[in-house]
Amino acid sequence: MCKRPLEVEDVLTRVIVANGASVVTALQEIQNNYGYLPEEVLRAFSRKTGIPMVDIFNTATFYNAFSLEPRGRHQITVCVGTTCHIRGAGMLIEAVSRLLEIQPGEVTPDREFSLETVNCLGCCAFAPVMVLDGKYYGNLTAGKAREIVGRIREEAAEGAPEADEGESGGSREGVC
Numbered sequence: 001m002c003k004r005p006l007e008v009e010d011v012l013t014r015v016i017v018a019n020g021a022s023v024v025t026a027l028q029e030i031q032n033n034y035g036y037l038p039e040e041v042l043r044a045f046s047r048k049t050g051i052p053m054v055d056i057f058n059t060a061t062f063y064n065a066f067s068l069e070p071r072g073r074h075q076i077t078v079c080v081g082t083t084c085h086i087r088g089a090g091m092l093i094e095a096v097s098r099l100l101e102i103q104p105g106e107v108t109p110d111r112e113f114s115l116e117t118v119n120c121l122g123c124c125a126f127a128p129v130m131v132l133d134g135k136y137y138g139n140l141t142a143g144k145a146r147e148i149v150g151r152i153r154e155e156a157a158e159g160a161p162e163a164d165e166g167e168s169g170g171s172r173e174g175v176c
């Protein structure tokens with residue numbers, strides 16, 4: 001279950017006490033709490049620390065791990081790099097998009113899933129590749145992608161544990 005986000009002041013106090021004014025660790029803490037980096041929280045952090053907003057924004061946009069937009073509780077990233085594209089990334093995106101009724105860059109209305117694309121994950125030998133909640137799945141077909149995402153969605157609906165350590169049914173999991 002999603003824990004309730006802390007109030008802005010509580011987050012900032014915790015961030016600053018624990019990390020001083022380290023922008024990267026502060027942004028990690030803020031994103032852990034909210035699931036993304038809300039602009040008003042970044043502005044409050046800037047005011048409290050004296051760090052210019054432009055520096056905070058530059059850091060937030062430099063690292064792919066940070067998001068300025070709300071993300072789903074479960075994050076799906078499909079690689080659309082050249083090798084994955086040739087080996088069917090488009091079919092993976094179509095399958096996941098149809099299943100969740102969202103397009104890349106969108107979040108499901110219940111905020112459970114977000115879908116993104118990336119240009120290369122560095123494991124082209126296992127193309128096409130998808131990452132779900134940090135776990136890599138390679139050599140995928142549209143059917144396998146649908147099955148993996150569908151399984152997580154069912155578990156989320158049932159309130160079951162989120163860990164997905166089950167069988168792959170032929171796809172390569174944990175690649176890269």
Ligand code: FES
Pocket residue numbers: 079080081082083084085119120121122123124125127128129
């Ligand atoms: S192109 Fe997809 S992992 Fe490299």
